[in-house]
Amino acid sequence: MQNQVARFTKSRRKTLGLTQTELAEKAGVGLRFVRDLEQGKTTLRMDKVNAILALFGHEAGPVPMPQETSQ
Template structure:
């Protein structure tokens, strides 16, 4: 799993919601909610932000940090 999928699943459970509840409240499809929680790697940023908005969060572009040995 990737960190976004883990975050969404954690937040959903903290709010006591099922995947179906999350789909209804976010206005997104149940299939997309399931795919995100299963680690889907390609999705539209606006859809992710629509989902994250329920938890007072948003996805923003950031520079990658590279560690050199």
């Protein structure tokens, strides 16, 4: 999932013509956090991830994982 969030964030940011610095300022997070997010860092604070995603009208939350079928 993390790579999906990274790709989504970077794509939306570029579509809106924002620099990483501008995105960080608008979301109230640090530039380092935006860089880490876009690079797919696996340990990030969800409140900060959601602060960024909220700018794009989205949020991260619990999603059921597909169940493996036993044979």
